[in-house]
Amino acid sequence: MKSSRLAYLFYKLKVPGFSDHLPIMVLAMAVGVLAGFGAVLFRWIIKVMQSIFYPQSVEGGITENLDWAWNMIGHEAPGIMEFYDKVPWYFIVMMPAIGGLIVGVMIYFGAREAKGHGVPEVMESVALRGGVIKTRVGFIKTIASAITIGSGGSAGQEGPIVQIGASIGSTIGQWFRVSQVQQRTLVGCGAAAGIAATFNAPIAGVIFAMEVILGDFGVASFSPIVVSSVLATAISRMVFGDSPAFSVPVYEMVSYWELGIYPVLGIICGLLAVGFVVVLYKSEDFFEQQVKLPEYIKPMLGAALTGLLILEWPQVFAVGYESLTEVFHNQMHVEMILALIAVKILATTLTIGSGGSGGVFAPSLFIGAMIGGAFGYMVNYMFPGITASPGAYALVATGAMVAGTTFAPITAILIIFELSGDYKIILPLMTACIISVIVASTIKKGSVYTTKLLRRGIDIADGVEQNIMRGFKVKNFMSKTMNTIMFDAPIGEVIKAFETKQASYLYLVDNDSHLVGYISYRDVRRILDEENVVPLLLAEDIAIDNELVSVSPSENIHDARTKMNQLGVTELPVVSDSDNRILLGKLKDTHVLDAYDKAVLRMEIKST
Incomplete structure (x- = not known):
């Protein structure tokens, strides 16, 4: 097995107490520091891009000197409402379009993985490539997402920061030639560091990495991820201070009767979470299939x-955290809140669905806050004596919406808990988040992240080996030797064919050699066990109850195995891709096992 460079260095230095766990901890510290500074840098680039696209947002303009850029470090960019009246109306349309064009060109010619919200690509790299991410992806994702958000695109900064942090972890792992297990851990370290630095929420960062990215709560991964998350949070606090990403009110629960109301909020958030995910991917389909423009032009149209x-x-401009603050503090009218639920969903799906670069985590928070705010006004009106302010319901709904879209309830609960710093929110938050996930997962199989992978034929829940098997084609494992018999052959001839050919299955063909059915040895045994065997029984009479299911050479082994399991058979006919009547060969369960063995071997080779 190959030794990592860092492990060899420790060995040469003869560090007392050296163990295999020490090098990965050192690398995790490096990932945490670099990802922490990467998150700070990314947020600063967003502010610079916003100032370039909207110079009206900078007091005194941006042409006098570059002090404005330096002064933005450690400070948030001004919200759009602070400079909206200073910007000509055509700027509001033109600047996002220009940003979309730049992003489209960068992604098309630079790194296709930088398109969209980023987290699914990280999950795919962990599931299929052992955590290997191209180094240039992190750089292009940083600039493309900063331009998308800075120019006004409705997207979040959390997804890009996760991909940037994961790219840093992957690059360090590749440079030091760590094992595949350690490589995946370092990717998780980068993802955790990104979330932790963004929200000032180290615990949520750890859980996000383990619940969403790795899908593994093992102790071996836990320690390095904690170290990375803590260091990234420390760097973020050093630059931005010890304050949450947005202003959160003190939570209050007026009556324990409210615990019967929050489940309703969870159901509503679960339903709308499904709606948001469906609309997002419908938008992607629309731009990919219906918009007849070059791929790099489409983000401009959406923007x-x-x-x-x-x-x-x-x-709905950019991230929109200032609007969350208004809702939390009951400073927004209910009519506007209701309108923003639909408008934010539409704006985000246009930005991301057209090919822009940005996250969906912050839009989920935004939509959830609006849902909770509107729900809060409603229950205040219906039950004025026993309900808290609308802001309290808005705060809980942010977590419930994130839980419903990501299928990550623990992350959602902890991130809102860390943002609020108030233990009293735990009971309603847990209730709403869990119910939201149950509702959403019951209606729809995939989360906002895994749906993108499912559309590519990748099911994270199946495990690494099964996903590798999706890359194996039937044509590479099928046998072209098959046993056929005419469909009108008498039963005596069928029995003789099974005896002489030592076959488990016979495939029935017509006069044109077209496949019309199959007979298994079990079918014949069933006929022979009957008391009154009809002498004139034909092959097609025996096969009449068998459902003819076949596979084609271009199908993957995983799907073929699924068909076998559903039918309870050990062999399937292989037919032409162009005509399912033309028999080309057969695929046996032993062929599937051979593919599985190769998948396992490939995974073991990568892990060494």
């Missing part, structure tokens, strides 16, 4: 349409 929405509802 321009988003700009038209911003003209009427500027609250």
